[in-house]
Amino acid sequence: MARNVQHSLLKEAKANKKDEFYTQLSDIEVELKHYSKHFNNKVVYCNCDDFKVSNFFRYFFENFKALGLKRLIVACYKDQTNNLFASETESRKPYFIEYCGEINGEGVSDMEQIKVEYFKGDGDFRSQESINLLMKSDIVVTNPPFSLFREFIAQLIKFKKKFLVIGNINAITYKEIFKLIKNNKAWMGINMGRGISGFIVPKHYRLYGTETKVDEDGNRIVSPNNCLWLTNMDTSKRHEDICLTKSYYGNESYFPFYDNYNGINVNKTKDIPYDFEGHIGVPITFLHKFNPDQFEIIKFRKGDNGKDLSIDGKCPYFRILVRNKKVRKTKIVHSL
Structure with a gap:
């Protein structure tokens, strides 16, 4: 059965500049498995992520050695005042972490031992502090604010970074994004639409429509069915010919x-x-x-x-x- 697409939820979020759609680990795993060859000895930057909440951090942290990563940098915003484990009014200072796979000379799997460093500013991806971290990285992987998607991609192109990010499918109709696709500087990833199973949202988001649920861990899930992955990292699937069977002549x-x-x-x-x-x-x-x-x-x-x-x-x-x-x-x- 096709999903009942709830475009209004994302439209409401964009209008109110609320971009707290947290990507599920299962969706990250299904997409990222196609890009493993790109990560060996690379620095990954998740620049829109609280490492205590982000499943992007969790994925790269748990697969750090398997992917052969050199370093993992994760940074969050000041204006993300609500997270999945916080009260409605709790706020926090913006911070970032740099993880290199070892602490005190030993491989460690305990996140509590990761050193947290605080931004002087607000941690916005456009801030100079965040840009300084971007310049130290090779690949950006995250779920950026949909309301700032054009700006976010423009920054990655300006600094010539590889990337894999989630966006609304309508982003490909933006002239700036379409130009990148036309000029072979960006393209769609492996999964889109129903291939992205849904996003975790905070308690203050309304749940409505046929494709919403609360999972066994209490996470509130909405499935808008209108999102995609955008990237500039190549995959073998991208070079598979579309099988064409229709003839123009005679029809x-x-x-x-x-x-x-x-x-x-x-x-x-x-x-x-x-x-x-x-x-x-x-x-x-x-x-x-x-x-x-x-x-x-x-x-x-x-x-x-x-x-x-x-x-x-x-x-x-x-x-x-x-x-x-x-x-x-x-x-x-x-x-x-």
Whole structure:
């Protein structure tokens, strides 16, 4: 059964600048297993995380040796006044930790022995103190504030950092993010939508909709079903060709041309014709299966007149215009 998508919950959070959606360990494990080769001898920075709460910290702490990490840095904000183990009014000073896998010369698994250092400022990822930590790191992995997603990614690109972060799926429609995808500087990760099972939220968040629950540990879970992983770390899955089985020729009526652009419309990625050489408009979910070796991204959403792509005066939901680099010609059989 498909999820009942609760977009309003994330919209409310964004409007109120409440970004306390804590990623579940199971979702981190399912995604991170595809990137293990990237972490050997690297410094990982989780710059939006309280190590006492964050499952990102827990994952890297518990897998520090297996991944071959050099160092783990974790930092939190001053304005995160509510956490999963705090009262509604409890506040804290912003702090960070740097973990190198050993304390007093021995491998230690007890988090209580980790030294906590306090920021002089608010610990915001945009602060100079946080940037100084960023410059010491190689890879950033976290769940950044959705309301500041553009700014967050721009900073990572500016400092040329590798990253794997969670965002709302609509982030790929932001012109700044789409430009990165088009220029092969960022792409979607392995899991999205239903592949991200849900987020832990604090007690002051309302739970409503068919995809909410309280788990066996008392965690309050919401599953908006509209999130993705965004990264610039390569995986083998990214280079798998989409299996194309539809032919354009002989089925032209199924692939109408746009009113304002010389290209055909396709409603589902699986229906992309294998034998069409021109431009093809595909849904934004195409990016989850996008292989840069197979397709070229041309542009997003707009026709030649600067207006949204339309068919018979009607505009389908956002389309990405692409070109198939591996067109297969249709075999024409002549009857005798």
